[in-house]
Amino acid sequence: MGLEGLSATHAADIEVLIRRGMTKGYEVFSLLTPSAYAAFVLTRKGKGHLTVNRFLRATWVGGAVGCAGGGVLEYFRSSRASEATVRNRRLKYAYDAASLRADDHSTIGAILFAVLTPAILWKRASRVNLVLGGAGIGSAIGLLTHYGRTVTGDIAPDAQIPEIPIAST
Numbered sequence: 001m002g003l004e005g006l007s008a009t010h011a012a013d014i015e016v017l018i019r020r021g022m023t024k025g026y027e028v029f030s031l032l033t034p035s036a037y038a039a040f041v042l043t044r045k046g047k048g049h050l051t052v053n054r055f056l057r058a059t060w061v062g063g064a065v066g067c068a069g070g071g072v073l074e075y076f077r078s079s080r081a082s083e084a085t086v087r088n089r090r091l092k093y094a095y096d097a098a099s100l101r102a103d104d105h106s107t108i109g110a111i112l113f114a115v116l117t118p119a120i121l122w123k124r125a126s127r128v129n130l131v132l133g134g135a136g137i138g139s140a141i142g143l144l145t146h147y148g149r150t151v152t153g154d155i156a157p158d159a160q161i162p163e164i165p166i167a168s169t
Contacts, residue, residue, distance in 0.1 A: 006083075007083065009083075009087070010083045010086060010087075013078075013083075013086045013087055013089075013090045014075070014078045014079060014086060016090050016093075016094075017074050017077075017078045017086065017089060017090055017093070018071050018074045018075050018078065019071075020074070020093055021070040021071050021073060021074025021075075021077075022067045022068075022070045022071040022074070023067075023070070023103060023106075024070055025066035025067050025068070025069050025070020025071065025073075026063045026064075026066050026067040026070065026139065027066075027102070027103075027106050027139055027140075027143050028066055028070075029062045029063050029065060029066025029067075029069075030059065030062065030063040030066065030106075030136040030137070030139040030140045030143075031139075031140040031143055031144070032062070033058060033059055033061075033062025033063065033066075033136070034055065034058070034059050034062075034136075034137060034140065036062075037055065037058040037059070037062070038050060038055065041054075051124075051125075052121055052124040052125045053124065053125035053126060053129055055133070056117070056125050056129040056130060056132075056133025056134065056136075056137075057125075057129045057133060058133075059132075059133040059136035059137055060129065060132035060133045060135065060136045062136070063132075063135075063136040063139065083166075084166050087166055088166075095159040095160075096159075097156035097157055097158065097159050098150070098155070098156045100156070101146055101156045102143060102146040102147075105142040105143060105145050105146040105149075106139045106140075106142040106143045106146070107139075107142065108142055109138035109139055109140070109141045109142025109143070109145065110135040110136070110138040110139040110142065111135070111138070112138050112142075113134040113135060113137050113138025113139075113141065114131050114132075114134045114135035114138060115134075116134065116138075117130050117131070117133065117134025117137065117138075118130040118131055118134065
């Protein structure tokens with residue numbers, strides 16, 4: 001089931017929502033995977049099996065799984081909805097300042113830690129795991145920074161969503 005039979009705007013709206021679902025999936029799984037992996041390894045195998053390389057690999061693989069899962073879930077949700085519903089959801093998310101701020105913090109953290117992690121832990125893990133795992137950890141730290149700022153009262157301002165009439169065909 002593809003996007004071939006849809007109008008161009010409807011297909012574009014679905015693509016935007018799928019990309020957003022992939023981003024949110026990556027953020028959530030990058031936040032949950034490190035602690036879940038560490039708890040699993042420590043309870044099952046002991047602390048001798050928890051290495052930096054395995055920890056970073058689990059972090060970026062978890063983020064990739066979250067990215068793929070978020071995209072698939074959003075595809076199924078959006079492809080079964082009407083054009084007006086998909087358009088309204090896309091417009092709502094486009095003006096959601098808190099979500100955009102969370103994405104920005106997550107991206108900044110990912111870029112920062114993708115550079116810092118290899119610089120600090122160069123000899124302890126493979127290069128791929130250092131860069132991608134560092135990006136996953138940075139994404140999680142950026143997301144936690146956003147939530148910390150929200151809790152302390154620095155909330156994103158509300159944006160006014162313009163009313164756009166949608167003609168149904």
